[in-house]
Amino acid sequence: MSSSATLCALHPERPAVGTCARCGAFFCEPETIRHGERAYCEACGRRPEVSYLEELRVRLWGKRDTWAWLMMLSAPAHVALCITMGLDGMWNWAVLAGADAVVVTAWFLGVRLARPALLLLPPAWMVGLLLKDREALHVVLLMAPPMALALAAFSSTRSQLFFRLEVDPGRLERLWEAHGNNPLASRALLCGLVGLLVPVAAPVAVLLGWAALRRVNPEAHPPVGKKAQALEAMMLGGLSMLGWTYLLVRLKLGLPLNPL
Numbered sequence: 685m686s687s688s689a690t691l692c693a694l695h696p697e698r699p700a701v702g703t704c705a706r707c708g709a710f711f712c713e714p715e716t717i718r719h720g721e722r723a724y725c726e727a728c729g730r731r732p733e734v735s736y737l738e739e740l741r742v743r744l745w746g747k748r749d750t751w752a753w754l755m756m757l758s759a760p761a762h763v764a765l766c767i768t769m770g771l772d773g774m775w776n777w778a779v780l781a782g783a784d785a786v787v788v789t790a791w792f793l794g795v796r797l798a799r800p801a802l803l804l805l806p807p808a809w810m811v812g813l814l815l816k817d818r819e820a821l822h823v824v825l826l827m828a829p830p831m832a833l834a835l836a837a838f839s840s841t842r843s844q845l846f847f848r849l850e851v852d853p854g855r856l857e858r859l860w861e862a863h864g865n866n867p868l869a870s871r872a873l874l875c876g877l878v879g880l881l882v883p884v885a886a887p888v889a890v891l892l893g894w895a896a897l898r899r900v901n902p903e904a905h906p907p908v909g910k911k912a913q914a915l916e917a918m919m920l921g922g923l924s925m926l927g928w929t930y931l932l933v934r935l936k937l938g939l940p941l942n943p944l
């Protein structure tokens with residue numbers, strides 16, 4: 685046996701084919717587990733927290749998110765602005781609007797250069813506006829919302845996955861918490877809030893909250909949480925139902941709605 689060959693940590697008689705993406709141990713071919721493009725040793729690859737986050741990552745890898753579709757939806761407005769400005773002979777603005785259109789389209793198509801380019805657009809407009817009118821310091825405020833949007837799109841985990849960029853496990857975990865972990869509880873809470881304005885949503889919130897609560901299981905793989913959200917939805921729905929019933933009864937009895 686050659687001493688220079690790297691060997692499997694678990695099976696010293698076999699050559700290693702790679703290192704585990706989680707524990708870093710050398711593993712051999714028969715025990716390799718792949719999730720997407722990452723390889724794990726057998727023990728790590730079967731760990732539920734590895735596989736469900738990996739599954740999420742693979743599912744969203746290269747998939748267009750809301751940001752990508754919003755970029756595409758905004759493209760016609762940029763093109764229209766570009767043409768209007770061009771027809772008016774305002775070339776500086778036409779060029780900026782044209783750059784906007786190119787960047788949002790490139791974003792939608794998944795061109796990675798569009799990410800940093802997007803961050804340059806609001807400052808470019810700001811410089812353009814300030815060059816036109818040096819006193820116009822309010823344009824700094826005007827450009828704050830677009831800059832905030834650009835930063836939000838740039839730093840979104842979903843959008844990084846769409847661009848096929850690696851995201852660390854902590855961010856995947858947060859994405860899972862927000863969207864993958866007991867989504868019924870979030871829907872129940874939304875119903876609870878809607879129930880404050882629309883009576884029929886209140887009982888739905890109680891039912892969904894109850895169903896979500898029954899799903900909660902911290903021992904499951906992956907763990908199912910959001911117990912607090914489910915309880916909040918039920919309480920909110922219950923209180924709304926009480927409130928609406930109270931109003932209805934007073935209306936029926938012909939009493940004034942305000943008891944005071």
Ligand SMILES: [Zn+2]
Nearest residue numbers: 704707725728
């Ligand atoms: Zn491992």
Ligand SMILES: [Zn+2]
Nearest residue numbers: 692694695712
């Ligand atoms: Zn091995």
